[in-house]
Amino acid sequence: MKILEIREATLPISSPIRNAYIDFSKMTLSLVAVVTDVVRDGKRVIGYGFNSNGRYGQGALMRERFIPRVLEADPASLVDEAGANLDPHKIWNCLFTNEKPGGHGERSVAIGTMDMAVWDAVAKIAGVPLFQLLADRYGNGTPDRKVFVYAAGGYYYPGKDLAKLQDEMRGYLDRGYSVVKMKIGGAPLADDLRRIESVLGILGNGQRLCVDANGRFDMDTAIAYAKALSQYPLFWYEEAGDPLDFELQAVLRSYYPGPMATGENLFSMQDARNLVRYGGMRPDRDWLQFDCALSYGLVEYLRTLDMLRQHGWSASRCIPHGGHQMSLNIAAGLGLGGNESYPDLFQPFGGFPDGVKVEDGYVTMPDLPGIGFEGKADLYEQMRKLAS
Template sequence: MRIVEIREKTVPISSPIRNAYIDFSKMTISLVAVVTDVIRDGKPVIGYGFNSNGRYGQGTLMRERFIPRVLEAEADTLIDEHGDNLDPHKIWAAMFRNEKPGGHGERSVAMGTIDMAVWDAVAKIAGKPLFQLLADRYGNGEPNRKVFVYAAGGYYYPGQDHEKLKDEMRGYLDRGYTVVKKKIGGASLDEDLRRIDSILSVLGDGQKLAVDANGRFDLDTAIRYAKALSQYDLFWYEEAGDPLDFELQATLRNYYDKPMATGENLFSMQDARNLIRHGGMRADRDWLQFDCALSYGLVEYLRTLDMLHQHGWSASRCIPHGGHQMSLNIAAGLGLGGNESYPDLFQPYGGFPDGVKVENGHITMPDLPGIGFEGKADLIAEMRKIAG
């Protein structure tokens, strides 16, 4: 049993949208295929992966460092102790060989993308959905197939007025979402508050709004927004300042006693641990958004979950960024609090397998082998283009 080939292709996910920090007009991602010599139904098992939006494709790093290390390793050093499957932890260690600690920004994305494809292959070889494999290996064997999802939208669009913004949010609510999200910090505080009021006017009972500043604010601005946002009952106030400014985050809790969220731009267990140690996050109300596809993959995410447990945090306080099926499987298999969703953006990479519907803010995981990419026709068609 061995990995025969690892292929990468950088593909565009460009869009005219913007948040408070970046626009997506030139955004790319890496699409990866891990080809094995294991045969199922007459065909080789292939695992697929891609990195989340917001960080560009990392094909150069993959081709120059991480893919060669895996392919150069002796095949038997990448097999699990039972000898009947690949071992993601050993493959991760092979990728990280000769790498110094620290400096997680782009390297973590490259490794996280390959790691996703490895886990897809491992679950397919085992003949299980990834969420079931995770529940079997790291839980009690009983996944929670019903997963909370929220609709991430509310970007700043060229020419978008308040009526179009309300129409966007109505579209998410009509599809079964109960929590929607909008961007803040890309306009004045007064305009952002008017946008919030417009969205709240279309929300009904049991429906909530989250807001996301994408790390735009300095401390004074973050506090001004915190005071203004306190008048609302928001689902959360997300990433007010620079993701590594733990002092800002810790200070902000003195001005905002309602739920906050951050973590999507922290790319290692060590950085996540520093947030928990120094960021003033509150385990009874705040949310953690670490995204395995950007942060060295599920192997590292398991370390992060262990760290959180040691610090008194429940995995149920994690709602990952990214809107991809990998995090859906982790949520179902390891008891996370839910997952982000992009109903209309970054397609075909976001969303759910065909036929999966949002009902009262939740989806139910279908029985598909691996991560379940084969259940999403437009996505698997793109993935198979690079698998040959």
């Protein structure tokens, strides 16, 4: 059993939208195919992966360092003890060879993308959905077949007035979501409060709103928003300041009693540990948004979950960023609190397999081998092109 080839393509996911920090007009991602010599049901097993939005494609790093390391390794060093499957942990160690600790920047995205493809292949070789494989290996064997999801949107773009913002959010609610998210920090506070109130005005019973500043605020601005937002029953106040400014995050708890969320731009277990040590996050109400596709993959995410347990956190307080099916499988298999979703944006990489619908804020996981990419026709067409 061995990996025959690893392919990467850099693809556009550009969109004329912006948050408080960046616009997405030139956004790209890497799509990866890990081609194995294993055949299941008459077809060669190929694992697929891609990185989340907000970070760019990582093809150069993959081709220069990470792909050669795997292909040059002894194939026997990359399989499990029984020789029956690839071993994601051994492959991860191979990827990280000659990498110094620290500096968890773009390389964490490159490795995370390849790690996703490896886990997809591993579950396909085992002949089970990834969420079941994870529940069997790291849980009690029984996955959560129903997973909470929320709809992320509410970006700024030219000509988007309050009526258009309301129409966007109504569209998510009409499709079964109970929690929606919008951006803040890209307009003056008074304007953002009008935007928030316009969305709150269309929510029904049991429906909630999250707001996301994308790390834009300094301390004074973060506190000013915290004071103003405290009047609203928000689901959470997300990423007020720079993701590595743990003091800012810790100070905010004195000004904002409601739930806060952050972590999507922390790319290692060590950075996640610093957040829970020094960021003042409260395990009874706050949410952690670490995204495996950006932070060295599921192998590292398992280390992060172990660390969280040691610090008194439940995995159910994790709702990953990214809106991809990898995190959806992790949520179902390892008991996370849910997953982000992009119903209309960053297609075809966002969303669920065809036929999977949101009902009362939850989706039910389909029985598809691996991560389930083949069940989403428009996405699998892109993957098929890369692998063919």
